[in-house]
């Protein structure tokens with residue numbers, strides 16, 4: 001790789017010069033995208049089709065969990081974001097066919113704008129939208145919620161570094177308000193049935209090689225002062241709060257550690273890697289890698305991840321964290337870029353290639369984990385979580401969604 005400078009200028013990758021162990025898929029990238037299977041997905045001709053099919057899939061996979069929640073009240077804090085897109089819509093989809101609906105309230109401060117999809121749902125009789133910042137005192141007229149999901153945090157690295165204090169406040173102060181609410185409900189004899197806190201795989205930091213793949217028992221290798229610490233450390237302390245409230249007050253509080261979710265709802269302006277590459281494809285410009293392409297991740301389609309989150313909420317053991325993601329394939333950023341470019345060429349008339357560029361942000365790569373890959377055995381055995389989407393099928397569905405959702409506020 002000596003002929004490919006780490007930073008500076010724009011360099012077209014030459015796959016034949018890359019080390020095979022770093023890019024094991026380099027000769028298979030196009031073949032690996034199973035053309036025949038992909039064509040099946042092209043029968044879904046629009047973002048609307050992809051979303052409708054995902055919601056039907058999620059709703060059927062969660063029929064037992066939603067059945068247990070039916071007739072109850074669910075609060076999703078931070079429900080206006082990426083994960084909220086399917087967390088909210090899958091419940092409303094269930095409601096459309098259920099005898100007893102789940103009554104859903106969303107709190108969000110819309111720090112990154114009010115999404116159109118949520119505005120479009122405003123008239124749903126089982127949905128209440130409240131503009132509320134979770135770091136503020138809870139509304140006095142707070143209803144009796146049975147189920148609570150705390151997903152309010154800025155999650156995209158570029159944005160949480162822009163708003164570090166707000167990120168820490170939501171993960172610690174905001175969480176504390178919700179935990180106090182649970183204690184209060186219990187003291188009043190109306191305990192909540194389930195509480196889910198969104199932590200992150202980032203709590204593991206940059207694991208040592210022997211801790212890849214990573215089980216929930218790994219303690220992490222994390223900087224408490226680096227540019228990512230506002231996120232990683234506030235999630236870690238959030239988990240500590242959850243575990244101690246669960247124990248001391250005997251509350252059904254559970255924790256999700258998501259590993260790189262992607263798919264519909266993740267707006268193209270979010271600055272996470274897959275929307276960035278999708279934007280390159282639909283602008284028909286070269287895909288820009290902002291690293292040397294070697295960091296690896298496993299990517300989990302949102303329709304799989306959301307089933308895991310509701311399973312934790314309903315079935316998870318109090319005080320327990322669960323990895324939610326997929327175990328394979330662990331792919332490099334370069335491999336990911338090639339897969340997306342391949343889909344672009346095959347289906348969307350893309351003519352660009354994969355290049356390397358320098359991020360103008362000097363901390364873009366500081367403390368960026370080299371590898372991230374979960375062990376999901378705990379969620380599999382305790383909750384019945386079983387992801388089913390292959391990376392290439394899921395990427396194609398995602399690209400179909402982006403084709404129809406190319407414009408988003410850049411907040």
Ligand SMILES: NC(=O)c1ccc[n+]([C@@H]2O[C@H](COP(=O)([O-])OP(=O)(O)OC[C@H]3O[C@@H](n4cnc5c(N)ncnc54)[C@H](O)[C@@H]3O)[C@@H](O)[C@H]2O)c1
Pocket residue numbers: 077078079080081082083084107108109110111112113132133134135150151152153154155156170174198199200201202257258259260261262
């Ligand atoms: N998407 C992933 O792959 C991933 C990975 C790890 C962890 N997580 C965690 O999952 C949760 C949801 O992630 P996401 O990808 O949907 O993020 P997102 O940024 O798309 O959405 C978060 C939502 O929370 C809202 N919010 C932020 N601060 C708030 C506050 N103080 N009060 C009320 N609302 C507030 C935002 O307006 C936004 O609508 C976050 O806690 C995130 O840290 C997500």
